[in-house]
Amino acid sequence: AKWNDNGEGVFHRDCWAKLSDGAxxxxxxxxxxxxEIKLVKEARKTAEYHDSDDYITAEAKRxxxxxxxxxxxVFFTGAGISTAAGIxxxxxxxxxxxxxxxxxxxxxxxxxxxxxxxxxxxxxPTYTHEAxxxxxxxxxxxxxxxxxxxxxxxxxxxxxxxxAELHGNAYVQKCEKCGTRYDVGRSHRDAASQAHxxxxxKCERCGISHRTGRMCEKKDxxxxxMNTIINFGDYLEEQVLDAAQEHxxxxxxxxxxxxxxxxxxxxxxxxxxxSPHRLxxxxxxxxxxxxxxxxVDEQGVRIGSRIHGDCxxxxxxxxxxxxxxxxxxxxxxxxxxRLLEYDEMRR
Numbered sequence: 001a002k003w004n005d006n007g008e009g010v011f012h013r014d015c016w017a018k019l020s021d022g023a024x025x026x027x028x029x030x031x032x033x034x035x036e037i038k039l040v041k042e043a044r045k046t047a048e049y050h051d052s053d054d055y056i057t058a059e060a061k062r063x064x065x066x067x068x069x070x071x072x073x074v075f076f077t078g079a080g081i082s083t084a085a086g087i088x089x090x091x092x093x094x095x096x097x098x099x100x101x102x103x104x105x106x107x108x109x110x111x112x113x114x115x116x117x118x119x120x121x122x123x124x125p126t127y128t129h130e131a132x133x134x135x136x137x138x139x140x141x142x143x144x145x146x147x148x149x150x151x152x153x154x155x156x157x158x159x160x161x162x163x164a165e166l167h168g169n170a171y172v173q174k175c176e177k178c179g180t181r182y183d184v185g186r187s188h189r190d191a192a193s194q195a196h197x198x199x200x201x202k203c204e205r206c207g208i209s210h211r212t213g214r215m216c217e218k219k220d221x222x223x224x225x226m227n228t229i230i231n232f233g234d235y236l237e238e239q240v241l242d243a244a245q246e247h248x249x250x251x252x253x254x255x256x257x258x259x260x261x262x263x264x265x266x267x268x269x270x271x272x273x274x275s276p277h278r279l280x281x282x283x284x285x286x287x288x289x290x291x292x293x294x295x296v297d298e299q300g301v302r303i304g305s306r307i308h309g310d311c312x313x314x315x316x317x318x319x320x321x322x323x324x325x326x327x328x329x330x331x332x333x334x335x336x337x338r339l340l341e342y343d344e345m346r347r
Contacts, residue, residue: 007039012140013049020044028281031274048284049308054218057317059305063280066253066305067140070278074251075144076270081311082150084126086118096141120170120187121346124339125156127312128257131319133158134331140322143247147259147266149189151231155342164244167264168228175216177223184214185347198224206231210347236265244269253278257311261287282307 001019003009011019022030023040032040051059067073079087125133132169133156135141144163146153151171153163165172170187174180200209201224210226230236244266248254251273260283261267270289271277279292281304293304319328 001036003039007042009039009043010062016047046285049286050284050310052109053313056307056314058178058310059307060314060317060321062302063255063305063318066278066280070253072143072247072250072274073141073253073255074247074273075136075141075146076254076256076259077132077144077146077153078257078259078261078283081126081128081187082123082148082152082258084310084312085123085150085152087123087150091203114347120150123150123152123155124342125152128315129153129156130335130338131315132156132174132257135322136162136321141255142250145244145248145266145269147263154183157343164240164247166240166244167230168237170227170229172228172255173214173225174228175213175218175223176211176222176226178216178218178221180216180218180221182214182217182225183226185345203231203234205235206233241265245272248272250274253280255280255282256289257282257315259283259287260285261289276303279304280307281305282309282311284308284310 001009001010001015009153018027019036021027022032023037023044052133095190114270118141129152132144132153136144136158142162144153146163146165147167148165149168149170151169153165154160154171171184173182175182179181198211198213198215201211202209208231210229211224212227214225216223216225228237249272254270254273254277256270256279259267259326261270261281267289270279271292277294278291278295279289281287281289281293285308290306293302293306295303297303297343319331323331
């Protein structure tokens with residue numbers, strides 16, 4: 001087995017299975033050195049998997065039919081749908097928390113690179129973001145539950161009434177006094193750098209000041225605006241969580257894109273819909289909910305779907321199945337004009 005200097009390797013699925021069996025003593029036909037065993041076990045923690053194009057195309061046909069038969073399809077999205085836009089994820093092989101853990105365990109030699117933050121104002125909707133917006137606009141999907149704080153869903157023009165951003169939005173601020181919410185052209189980070197005469201206020205739960213440096217525009221209020229980002233230790237906003245729970249209970253198919261489904265209470269929402277739970281998961285890594293995708297009905301037919309790979313690839317195949325080739329081409333041809341609109345919104 002060939003490994004890169006940083007401990008990465010690329011293998012066919014069968015070869016990786018043999019290496020794993022050898023590392024854990026499940027194969028008498030394969031002898032690995034101590035270093036190889038260590039590398040396999042370390043790589044398994046963040047291993048990313050990619051299904052074949054043929055498999056993804058076949059699953060897209062099945063998923064499209066499942067969606068047609070559903071009454072209340074719901075999207076559930078995580079950081080993985082934004083990696084194609086240029087933002088890092090959290091638990092991928094190069095993710096923020098992955099690199100942090102490598103630094104703790106192995107020092108600077110173990111970390112591949114420093115986690116890079118792409119400026120939020122430079123991010124634009126990916127194919128998946130735009131496909132989600134299109135399917136919501138058409139009424140095929142009823143709601144979007146998102147863990148993302150990058151603001152790209154809102155930039156793609158999904159109505160706020162059709163979405164619950166559980167962990168906040170870098171471009172939405174609220175008055176700490178009257179609760180009025182503002183969609184702003186600058187993220188809370190940009191606004192904070194221009195703050196004037198706004199004293200910071202340390203949050204009792206996360207230890208960070210949520211104040212952005214802006215003031216409420218309502219007459220006779222004078223409250224300070226806060227960012228809506230949910231940091232570790234913060235409670236989810238009650239009205240946002242309530243909306244997510246309400247639509248999750250109605251859901252009869254959940255399409256989970258780009259999430260490892262590890263963060264609670266968000267992850268529990270995908271199992272709170274109507275029975276039987278029809279779960280579609282697309283990301284690169286294993287999740288604790290993968291077995292739910294393999295459940296079968298009384299006729300032995302799978303009621304869910306599990307795809308390993310990039311969300312854009314699945315969504316391209318799915319859009320063709322749901323809309324048809326010609327309609328998809330017409331929609332895709334409009335992306336250049338939409339990009340100009342996004343640029344205007346971020347000025």
